Amino acid sequence: MSGNTSPAETTRVHKLNNNDVNKAGTFVLYWMSNSLRSHYNYALAHASYLCEKYEMPLRVAHVFDAVAQDGKPLPERHAAFQLESLSDVQKDMHERNVPFVVINGSHKARDAVPALAEDAVAVVTDTSYLRKGRSDRHAVATALPIPLYAVEADVVVPVQTVSSKSEYAARTIRPKITRALKDYLVPMKNVELTNQTNCDLKRWVSSANPDLSLLTLEDLDESLKGMEGLDRGAPRVRFFKGGQEEAQKRLTTFLDEKLREYGGGRNEPAKQLQSDLSPYLRSGNISPVDIALHTKAKATKKASWKESEESFLEELIVRRELAVNACWFNADAYDVYEQIVPNFARESLALHKSDKRPKIFTYEELEAAVTEDPYWNAAQLEMVVKGKMHGYMRMYWVKRIIGWVEDPADAMDYAIRLNNRWELDAVDPNSYAGVIWCFGLHDRGWTERPIWGKVRYMNESGLKRKFNMPAYIAYVDKMVASEGLPRHIAELRKKHKMGGQQQTIDGSRKRLRSRKATSSSSKSGLRGSESKSVKRIKM
Ligand SMILES: Cc1cc2nc3c(=O)[nH]c(=O)nc-3n(C[C@H](O)[C@H](O)[C@H](O)COP(=O)(O)OP(=O)(O)OC[C@H]3O[C@@H](n4cnc5c(N)ncnc54)[C@H](O)[C@@H]3O)c2cc1C
Structure with missing residues (x-):
């Protein structure tokens, strides 16, 4: 992300407190919470923009939470998917020389993030549209003495840019989203990280708080087995492997093999013509902007695919962001x-x-x-x-x-x-x-x-x-x-x-x-x- 941010990119970014940057800080921290990917990640892009601005290296941390977003114990299948997703991120971060840690689930983000950010200039995170995620972010924003920026990395159009109220139906939100697409359905600039330096991960974490422990991703089965507090009654499944690599593969398969028939056949349960991208969207393994742009590029070449393109983008953008709108504007009510x-x-x-x-x-x-x-x-x-x-x-x-x-x-x-x-x-x-x-x-x-x-x-x-x-x-x-x-x-x-x-x-x-x-x-x-x-x- 260059120094010139487009209006679309800046409206994705929300400062959650009024603090000033720590000029004595030694790095920018990206608290990767929901968007478990390094590719096409607007929060990572904003963190890299701050790194460039303050000439600082980047560090990335995820705090594994054994409590799901509905406040219930995290099902084992979700935990496995998240570990697989994090393992992919770790690989990429390692290649780009970005220190990346996953903190064990016995620590809450609201305690762990401020500790990890002790020497940071500022902290960036991705946005959550659900109550628990929002409350965690507000708690971290309050505990930090430095800025916390939340970036809307997992929607096409930022929720409050689309509308200032809970929308009545798809037909009322559709024109608002459609109008905004010229600004938001645009390719993301490359994320460049130029100031990276080596960092001793164990020292960083233990000096932040000796009680924090690192979750290792070398042997995912072992890590999964050792996790406390999970809902083991909903075991791991074999049909979906988490991670950005798998998400990209699924997207390619969908575009090559299913999109053409999607418009007419997506509702037929036995045909299985859906993209199967929802688990990847849910865990932020893939950006909806990335998906939509690839879909448009693919369908443009084939006039007969227009119906499929339109109905897929209707689901991916309008229906999905109508749901985001409903939860955002009914934060205390969406499950009551x-x-x-x-x-x-x-x-x-x-x-x-x-x-x-x-x-x-x-x-x-x-x-x-x-x-x-x-x-x-x-x-x-x-x-x-x-x-x-x-x-x-x-x-x-x-x-x-x-x-x-x-x-x-x-x-x-x-x-x-x-x-x-x-x-x-x-x-x-x-x-x-x-x-x-x-x-x-x-x-x-x-x-x-x-x-x-x-x-x-x-x-x-x-x-x-x-x-x-x-x-x-x-x-x-x-x-x-x-x-x-x-x-x-x-x-x-x-x-x-x-x-x-x-x-x-x-x-x-x-x-x-x-x-x-x-x-x-x-x-x-x-x-x-x-x-x-x-x-x-x-x-
Ligand atoms: C009772 C009920 C429960 C649902 N629970 C979930 C859930 O927990 N998580 C979830 O992601 N979706 C949920 N949906 C919406 C939808 O059924 C799924 O998103 C979709 O089936 C996921 O499969 P896919 O990715 O292969 O979809 P595709 O048809 O390939 O669609 C692509 C993407 O568009 C979005 N999308 C598709 N259909 C809808 C829809 N009806 N509303 C909003 N967005 C949509 C999803 O993000 C999906 O990944 C639910 C729908 C109903 C009626």
Whole structure:
């Protein structure tokens, strides 16, 4: 990043306290919190800009947190993904002679960062849009005697540049984002680090605070095993390896093999045409600007890809940044049923609260996928085993939970907890906006019906009509057969006489075949049909 920062780059940067730089400092510290990458990282770029300005070397630190962004113990699968991500960063930092440390999870960032910054000129971090991340940053900003800059490294357009309020729906935020793209959807300047000097990492950390300990990334399995406080019930998954290298590979595969068909086929669960980039976006392994620019470059060459390009960028930019907007402007409310679910939906769900539900399931039963709905069970098990449920099934999954839990507030709570425990792309603003969309957020009222009231409804026959559901079940079945299930889930399924997964899925498949389920791969998914009347992003 050169000395001339563009307006777009400076509006990404927010100074979180009023302190002056420490002129006697000996380095600039980048507290890498959420954006676990060195490539295309605006926070790193800002840190390097300060290094150039003050003629200082850069140091980078991450404080591993065994508490997830929802305040719950970090699931083991998320911890593994983060370690893999950090290992990639470490490699690159090492090559660029940038001191990089990961502090063990028993220390909170609010204690560790000020200690590590004792001799720093200033500290830079990346922005969090969730409550815990925001509160950590404010605590660090208060504890530091020097500036703390938070840089919006993981969105295309900075949240407060887009809008000054919580937006009503995609249609209200879309024009605001679209207007800003000419300034923000532009290539990032290269980060140059010219003042690097050697640093004894152990000495730096122990002199900062003798209680701080370094997390080693040489043997990730060992490091993972030794971590305290993790949620071991949600074990590591094999299908996603964290890190910027893998993120770039996934992007290339998506552009080469899936983008062309994305517009028409992304909703079909068995086709798996989505990019699979959400876990990488969630952990900041890749920049949405980087993804969007590559997508545009790829699609420009092929006129027939326009629809796919537009619908992918609609999801990546408009829908994703609508979720960021919702969490940012509802910081204390985004997970509180009474405050975040729109009035029309809450009133209507309350009116229908006493409607008879054909079946009630507990949280544990839902987690173990013991319902009588084979599609729902498959979606739940896809999330458990793979770490990522297909996007279309996520909507169906929550809509069905509303019908199986007596109190809609509990239904929302169950969905958020399950989502955040098992999805590798959680905990993220999208986790909350996604679940709560199913309760009417950013949506409108629909024809009133029992249980769901005016909240948009989805049912099994819609899935059967539009998609090849037997193929989806077979896909999940195969994964479950090869990976097995976490013990507590397998045990509960046994108790419910679901038998092994094979038996259940095979049974479901037989039932499905006998119903002659159609296998049309419909273009008109729920959001697809919605998008016929709603404009897509045009760039
Ligand atoms: C109930 C429910 C829960 C969800 N939970 C999460 C979650 O925890 N984390 C998460 O990242 N997304 C969540 N989503 C949004 C969406 O389903 C996922 O982002 C998407 O399926 C991820 O797969 P992909 O990266 O292959 O998507 P692609 O279709 O390839 O899309 C590319 C990117 O666009 C963004 N995107 C796609 N669909 C949406 C959407 N509907 N809303 C906002 N952004 C979108 C994501 O960042 C995604 O990575 C949820 C949606 C629902 C309905």
